[in-house]
Amino acid sequence: MSNEILEMIEEKKYTRLRKQLTEMNPADIAGIFEELSPKDLPIIFRILPKELAAETFVEMDSDMQQQLLEGFSDKEIRDVMDELFMDDTVDIIDEMPATVAKRILKQTDATTRKLINKLLAYPDDSAGSIMTTEYIDLKKDMTVDEAFDRIRFLGVDTESIYTCYVTDKSRRLLGVVTVKELLLNPKDMVIGKIMRENIIFANTFDDKEEVAGQFRKYDLVMLPVVDKEERLVGIVTVDDAIDVIEEEATEDIEKMAAIVPTEKSYFKAGVFDTFKSRIPWLMLLMISATFTGAIISSFESKLTVFPALIAFIPMLMDTAGNCGSQSSVTVIRGISLGDIEFKDIFRVLWKEIRVAVCCSVALAAVNFLKLWIIDYMIFGNFDSGKQFAEIAVVCLTMMLTVIAAKIVGCVLPVLAKKIGFDPAVMASPFITTIVDAIALVIYFNFAVLMLGI
């Protein structure tokens, strides 16, 4: 498909191309446009019919949008912007450099410009930043027939017409009625009698992740947004909620891997962007790992007496790190999805301790068998004559470390959330550093105690 189209472009078969593109989905057209040269892009874009052009424009990434906008005449900017929904317009302006943004704003009328500026002012993580202002508003005393007239009148320009909001004179939200309910009621029925007054809504300054959570919880397709005076100012649609859910998951995953989250997709982020998002945590964790090194240094002279002990350091540290990150990641995800709250801290702790005891016994047992049968009986390692004590030190350290790692791993994210930190930042690498230190301290203390060094 895509190859066929690229061929048509090369052979300049524009009439056939236009026909072909018209039958395609905007998201797919945008995908094909990504492969075009900067020279071809504006030419092919102008082939599209007006409405499809605008829909495709929304699906492009901001670099391509900027490239097109810079080549557009004022009229072309107006043509595209006229077809867009308010939330898409605001997103595009937000991404553009100041000069391009100014040019776009100049092409809008004063009312729209005022609205855009108001929407731009909402914080990035608020419901206001993802809402659109096109929705169907009805009045309580309209009949079903009048409601349909209003839907037909507003219809063409709204992103979703199937849920209508009933407002009073001062635009306060009174109720909600769906097109389904309108269709199932007689034409002269009054809206006030069929509307539902028990409405789920958000406030403009609500966290957008919480808003997305409401879509998940209540299986919504749209959610009305009201301002401080409870006046209806916009709606959030499910496609934007899905984007927020996606971004949220990606952000959590990045933070868990010690990456400073970026909004750009993998190839869009430049080498330096990626470097900047990775180096802070690498630096911090490298420096904190020197403390682990310092713990080893302080036992250096004792380690040279039992050099076999050195070989177990990676295994003990790695297992501690893995145990800690399993617990922390599970708890962090539970917090994100709303399953775990601060008040659950003791329930979490109690569960993790029991799981940790099971894990520690299993791991220590396997470790003991391996050391005893393979290392001692078959290969005859541990020639110090203190083989029992050495094996005991390793196995006991393993047990205590696993339990400590799981406790640290589950408690830190919950505490972080409580004091207002992002729990995801408490994940694997950070916890690994802490439990590494714990593992070594336990190990060396057991060694001193049981081997008498």
Added chain:
Amino acid sequence: MSNEILEMIEEKKYTRLRKQLTEMNPADIAGIFEELSPKDLPIIFRILPKELAAETFVEMDSDMQQQLLEGFSDKEIRDVMDELFMDDTVDIIDEMPATVAKRILKQTDATTRKLINKLLAYPDDSAGSIMTTEYIDLKKDMTVDEAFDRIRFLGVDTESIYTCYVTDKSRRLLGVVTVKELLLNPKDMVIGKIMRENIIFANTFDDKEEVAGQFRKYDLVMLPVVDKEERLVGIVTVDDAIDVIEEEATEDIEKMAAIVPTEKSYFKAGVFDTFKSRIPWLMLLMISATFTGAIISSFESKLTVFPALIAFIPMLMDTAGNCGSQSSVTVIRGISLGDIEFKDIFRVLWKEIRVAVCCSVALAAVNFLKLWIIDYMIFGNFDSGKQFAEIAVVCLTMMLTVIAAKIVGCVLPVLAKKIGFDPAVMASPFITTIVDAIALVIYFNFAVLMLGI
């Protein structure tokens, strides 16, 4: 709110309670029901009006559902099941023990039972397993008015009425028309003239994660599902797609943290469930870490000559692990979201190498300054007289390790995907073990080379 209701239950004020509950959302009612005792639950559930009862039933977790079903009379089972959508019925039956499932099936008529069994047979990860069979189907030669009649006729029972599917006599999918388009067209217009024929659809055996990806890409609210003969058999709705997106992210996160994914939420999974999901990877990674230990063992005698080298092991291993997991996690998420494919492997590699070089220079430089100024000049460590060589060994190892870790981290997930493994399984802990070994081999070889041991 919830306290007030629990009070009413205690005081048996059932009339007021019924009124209060009727105004609430099913998801919230289910939340309150979770706090009820097993004795109260069936009593309060029976207070709800029939439709609300069914909607609340769907929102409960399967333990509560089972508890209620076991106490239900046959008629009560029929009442609840009659109100449910087909996808919810199938989900519930799927979760119940055989005896309960049998009782439910006995209460349905032969046609429904046949349909349920067919839906139950779809693989767990297929589009068929998340679709519902309630949708509006129209014929090409109907008028807009006739279409509305059919919507009114089918309307009450369908999960979403706003997108109607046009099928031919053998139920093959011909086109799609929305209620919005119906409303904006004259009443005598023929459906065949206004339907769109360019339809995005899924096949019953398509992977449900890919189906969810289509909702994201094309901003869909519904997606038709066809069988091998291209006959329309069901639809997937956006709320189910959101659930799949959520589950997918949770699964990826769990795999990245070396946890075998479970479908249960944190507190629903028992201690032994959680133990079972964590111990396989812990065991595997513990055993693989003994290889890292073996590398150290083989250099044991040389390490005792320069014991200061031991102290750098945690820092080098941790940094390698962090670098590797940053790359792997970024690439795995890119694969999940469809940004990265196998053909991109060299682009990924080229980007990671450049990022790695930047990171390695920055980390080695900071490390050099720390070792030179703090450790050597201020504290006077490195009394071996080979301080330059020792510092050089550490810094060069750091540089090479960072680059190696990032290469391994980005290549393994892409290769895993190519050969049909799950890329997420290649994440942090697995890659950590590999890059730990690489870090040590590089470190000891540099040490032998530059310190002449």
